[in-house]
Amino acid sequence: MVRAQGISLLCEPSDVKPELDGQAAGVYWPKDLVPTTLPSARVMTFGYDTKIRHFSQGQISKNTVQDHARELLEQLRDKRLPDAKGSRPLVFIAHSLGGLVVREALTLASQYQNDQASTSRYEDVFRSTVAIMFFGTPHRGADPRSFFHRILSVFALRLGVDVNAHIVDDLMPNVNNLHKQLSLDDFKTLAAQRGWIVYTFQEERISDNHVDMCRFYGLKDPEYEKVASCLQEILKEIRHSTASQIHKPSPASVTDSGDGSQEKLDLRRKLVQSLKFDRLGARSMNIEATYGDTCQWFLSKQEYIDWQKPGRHSPSSWFLWIKGKPGTGKSTLMKYLHSTRLPEGPTRIVLSFFFNARGSQLEHTTIGCYRGLLFALLDGREELWPSLDHLGSTGSDYLLEGNWTIAPLTQTLTRAIQMAHGQAIEIWIDALDECDEEEVRKMVSFFEDLADLADTGDIDLKICFSSRHYPSVISRKGVDVVLELQxxxxxxxxxxxxxxxxxxxxxxxxxxxxxxxxxxxxxxxxxxxxxxxxxxxxxxxxxxxxxxxxxxxxDLHAVFEKVLSNDEGDSEEEVVLFFQLLLGATEALEPAELFVAIQRAKEPQAPLQLWNTDNPPMSPTALQRWVNSSSRGLAEVTRQKGATAYNKSFPVVQFIHESVRDYLLGKSANKESGDMVGLCIVSYDGGRPKEDISCRWSEGGGGDTRQE
CATH class of the missing domain: 1.10.8 (Helicase, Ruva Protein; domain 3)
Structure with a gap:
């Protein structure tokens, strides 16, 4: 950010706020306020003599606006070499006369750009400029000479000095040439061609006079809030344009040029698709939506607001950890908050994973979490695919066989996030308590290290966790919000x-x-x-x-006990069988499968009948009523995608909440589920056997044993 200041009274910069009515004195907003609004910005001030007393006493040099503009370009050229040339975007902040200096500098840079002999001199400044913010600079076609004569007169009255026409003549000679070079139409054309963002604050937009219009007493100054809002919009555009320019793949990287690049692209695409697994995202889809306007209050909670802010303003800007007792509604809240961050937009990437202890192995392990996050990050973003190249061809072939492990996943995720440094990245992970505690401990440590790396690499990374009060993992960053205490x-x-x-x-x-x-x-x-x-x-x-x-x-578990003690509905034998089989299942069971298994268990000598889905003995509605009755309302029928041979959506039975499963396991209700292993379910889909016609239970409900 380059500030070209306007005319000032004595020796202070033109945008230092003097003490007024007990408000903070000496606030120099580029130094005191901008670092909070834009933590990643480097602020420089272009220095030239702007003291009105020097004008009146003849001490000012005879440099014109054009001279100051050339000096600005030269200083920027020197200051930006070698570290920022071609990489760090430029934003100009200009007040009054400084606005004309900036306009002239950019016009001059464009002329050099069009001059083949000098094309490289100011090319970096011209190409790196993304935005200009003007304060009190005349843009309406009036003669700038008369405008500045009026402004100088206002300053002079305060100091008791005279302002003669020669002062304006020294700054702006040759009015006809001036109009030609600084005309608003020319600047508009140039800005439109380059796609620059231009904000113009005049006295009627900033509620102050020309002298004080860019002086603010602090972050809460209503007038500065207008400026801060514009700066945030500029930052969003910078992130978007930077990501597009730096990470956009070149044509050579996405077409077959005969050097194997097409093969590399195909390999990357296969690796991305190999990250996806059955029922990825199923848990999130099956979480009940919020009731009415519940959960909306969290959007205005200070911890959440601090977490959303760009940069590192407080501990909560690292991690936000939502904690609560079982059944408080953490997952519902997480789903709601996550939904408010969608769609992503060009400058924000939103990733999520919802652990599910009732799902497949990948749904409740950190390997599945990393795969889900990495797939969401890379899918459709070819500019990030080079993050996979470190795996090599041999390693890639191994991974394509389904052998993804923690190390390549975390390494690739780190590389991909580093490559996406022009965008804000949010990671939402729900129900950490539904994963192994040691795995969670290592995962939290990884994300802490990733946050450190993001901070040093100027990456805006936000992470939100939710869990019960255990696992007892303590994060060294961020804050906790205990839901039941709110x-x-x-x-x-x-x-x-x-x-x-x-x-x-x-x-x-x-x-x-x-x-x-x-x-x-x-x-x-x-x-x-x-x-x-x-x-x-x-x-x-x-x-x-x-x-x-x-x-x-x-106590919630005592309520479950109360529910199960209800002697209405199905027999106790059927209720026990229902929970034994549901607890012992290693994969999601369809209602019909569970129904047939229970009937077979009740009458093992009865002839085995096939369940024909074209003509089922029970309708889907009747099966739902049976699930509700047999489980005393503690299980439900939901839909999942991706697990059948034909990748169709299909109904499955699951507990209404993970705490039900915890309660039943605590009661050792699954100890006899191994007795069900010998049962056989043969189910048909349209007359054709399923790919797996096995009974999906394990000894004790915890292993991976399958019995045909």
Missing amino acids: QNHKEDIARYIEAKLHIGTTQTEQIKTELLRKCSGIFLWVVLVVGMLNREYARGHVLALQKRLDEIPS
């Missing part, structure tokens, strides 16, 4: 109770209050108990509602 979360629960509790009794308000007190911030507890009370009311047990609520414990 008042807004409690208010969300209250709104849910108000909308979903359908009981008409004089005790309604008392029951609502008691529900809110006993739930301890656990949303799932409320959902289950509200359902219990509604069923009691529907059965006419109005007078027993308060007693029923008093009997329900506050």
Whole structure:
């Protein structure tokens, strides 16, 4: 960022804020405010004599605007060599007379650019410019000479000196030539050709006079907030243009030129596709959407706002870690927050992974997490594919056989993020507690190291985790937000109770209050108990509602016990079989598979009948009712994609929440599931056997054993 200042009164820069009404004195906004707004910016000031007293006393040199413009170009050329030439974008901030200097400098640079003999002299300045912000520079076609005579007169009145016409003549000789070189039309044409962003602040937009219009008392100054907003827009454009120019693949890299480049491109494409796996993204799709306007309060939470800001303003700008008890609604909140960050846009990449302990092995391991994140980052972004080249041809062949491991995944992810340094990158990872604790510990350490690397490499990286209060992994960066302790979360629960509790009794308000007190911030507890009370009311047990609520414990697992002790619906034998088989399954089970398995277990000597999907004995709706009844409402039918031989969406049975599985495992409910191994399920899809017609259970529910 190059600041070309305007005319000042005495010895202070023209944009130093004097003390006023107890506000901060001596705020020099390019030095004091810009580093907070744009942490990655390097700010330079172009120095030339702008003191009005020097004008009046004849001490000023006879340099004209054109002379100052040439001097600006020369100084920039020297200062930018060798480290920034051709790589660091330029933004000009110009006040008053400084605006004319900048306009003339860019016009002059464009002339050199068109001159074959001098094309390299100011080429870097011309090509690197992306934006200009003007304060009080005349752009409306009026003679700049009369404008500056008026401005000089205002300054002179404050100092008690005279301003003669020769001062303006010294700065701007030859008015006809001046109009030709500095005309607004010429500058507009030049700016349009180069795609420059141009902001013009005049006195009517910044609520101050010409002298004070670019003086601000701090970050919260309403007038500076206007400027900061424009600077942020400029930064977004810089990130987008930088990524496009630096990382856009050249034609030689994406076409077959006879040197093997097409083969390299094909190999990269295969590697990217090999990262994808069945049911990637299924967990996120199956998380219930928020109820009403719940969760919206988090968008205005200070920790979240700090985390979103570019750069490193506070500890929370590294990691944001949402924690909570089982069933508080962490995954629902994560899905909502993640959805608000989409679509990505040209300057922001959003990656996510939702761990799923009930899913396949890759859904609850860090290998699956890294594969999912890397696939999302590389898919459709060919400019990042060179990050795969370090694997080599031999290593690539090995990985293409399905042998991805932690080391190549983390190395490639690091390289790809480094290559995407022109964009902001967000990583959302949900349910760390559904992965092995030691794996999580190593993963958090990796992301901490990645954040350090991003900071030194000027990469805007944000990471948001969610988990229960365990695994007991402590991050050295970021802040925690405990969901059940948030008042807004409690208010969300209250709104849910108000909308979903359908009981008409004089005790309604008392029951609502008691529900809110006993739930301890656990949303799932409320959902289950509200359902219990509604069923009691529907059965006419109005007078027993308060007693029923008093009997329900506050502990979530105790509520599960209460639900399972209900003797209504299917027999206890069928309920036990249902959970044994669901817990012991190593892959997702379709409702029909589970139904046939249970019937076979109940009557092992009965003739085996094929389940023909063209003419099933039970409709999908009937199967859903059976799942709800047999599980006492603790399991549900959802849909997944990608696991069948024909890659179609298909229904599967799963627990309504991971805490149900935890509870049942704690009760050792799966110890006898190994007895089910001998059962055989033969299922048909349109009369053709499935690719796998096996019974998908393991001994004890934890291994990978398959039995045909």
